Amino acid sequence: MTSTSRQVWLPAQFTSYAGLPEGLRYARWDGGSVFPSDPAEVEFYVPPLVQDLDTISRPLDRMTSLTVVQALSSGVDGLCAELRRLPGNVTLCNAKGVHARSTAELALALILASLRGIPEFTHAQDLGLWKPEVFPSLYGRSVLIVGYGALGSALEDLLVPFGCAVTRVARTDRLSPRGPVHAMxxxxxxxxxxxxxxxxxxxxxxxHHLINADLLARLQDGALLVNMARGAVVDTAALLEEVRGGRIRAALDVTDPEPLPAGHPLWETPGVLITPHVGAFTPAMWPRLEQLIRRQLERFARDEELDNVVAC
Structure with missing residues (x-):
């Protein structure tokens, strides 16, 4: 490698430089320590594996040679906003599809836990109470998936044994291998x-606030809303109005605001099950992310078009 080779920053979790394309210089950064090299020389930036946007964005103003950011998440709305304020043309790629199966698995777990009353039984266990109750089953229920991409498709795969009637919604009308997809x-x-x-x-x-007071009011009594997208897709104030009276239930892996602060009414509202944005995080996540990064670096080194490019 020569001193004129292009600089790449990788996350600290990246296991080995072995087998990576030649002609590039590599450094790892964990998001907390000093910068491993001059940010002004970095052309390809893979941010550290953290959820804090401020940490991810910290070196961006100094990355004057930056051409590519490879995000480790599927959702990149916050990172898009950061890149839009930078001069020059930076290509942003996401990790679309990498997290789909693990996130779908948590979605199914949240659906089953909410429908079958697991939070209520757990609370009763904490109190030492034997309190039998009857809760609805998932079998044969109608499930509406809003956002039918890799995650929506993976979730439908998991719903097959339950005999659910699945309705799919995406930006535009199209036909999927499992049936029609309806426009938003x-x-x-x-x-x-x-x-x-x-x-x-x-x-x-x-x-933003797609699920507002009007749509929430149109949900049938006893319906369950599961948010695996981003917190701001739901109007939190409107959701609280509906769930407080017990008319509907909610299971949320994402919230608005996020992280959800102590004392927020969502924490104490019956019928709301919350997980702290952990759908993607399993031990199998990092090997899949590393495979994606390696593929993208090979394309970058050959000046080929990258995968998963996001229009900001």
Whole structure:
């Protein structure tokens, strides 16, 4: 490698430089320590594996040679906003598809736990109470998936044994291998018939507070809303109004605000199950991310078009 080779920053978890393309210089950064090299020389930046956008963004103003950011998440709304304020043209790529199966698994777990009353039984266990109750089953229920991409498709795979009637919604009408996908413009009519609504869409100006007071009011009594997308896809104040009275339930892996602060009413509202944005995080996650990074670096070294490019 020569001193003129292009600089790449990788996350601290990256296991080995072995087998990476030649002609590039590599350094690891954990997001907390001093910068491993001059940020001004970095052309390809893979941010550290953290959820804190401030940490990810800390070196961006100094990365004057930056051409590519390879995010480790599927959702990149916050990072998009950071890159838009930078001069020059920076290509942003996400990790679309990498986290789909693990996130779908948690979505299914949240659906089953919420429908079968696991939070109520856990609370009774904490109190030492034997308190039998009857809760609904997932079998044969109608499930509306809003945002039918890799995550939505992976979730439908997991729902097959339960005999659910699945309705799919995405930006535009199309046909998937499992059946029709309806445009988002049909959501208002489709949401009324759903027992379970799963949000798996990206956060954009068009989907900010997509699930508002009007749509929440159209949910049938006893419906379950599951948010695996981004917290701001749901109007939190409107959601609280609906769940407080017990008319609907909610299971949230993401919230708005996030992290959810202590004392926020969502913590104490019956019928709300919360996990702290952990859908993607399993031991199998990092090997899949490393495979993606290696593929992207090979393309970058050959000046080929990258995968998973996001329009900011």
């Amino acid at each position: 413009s049909h959501l208002r009519g489709l949401i009324t018939g759903a027992d379970v609504v799963v949000l798996a869409t990206e956060l954009t100006p068009a989907t």
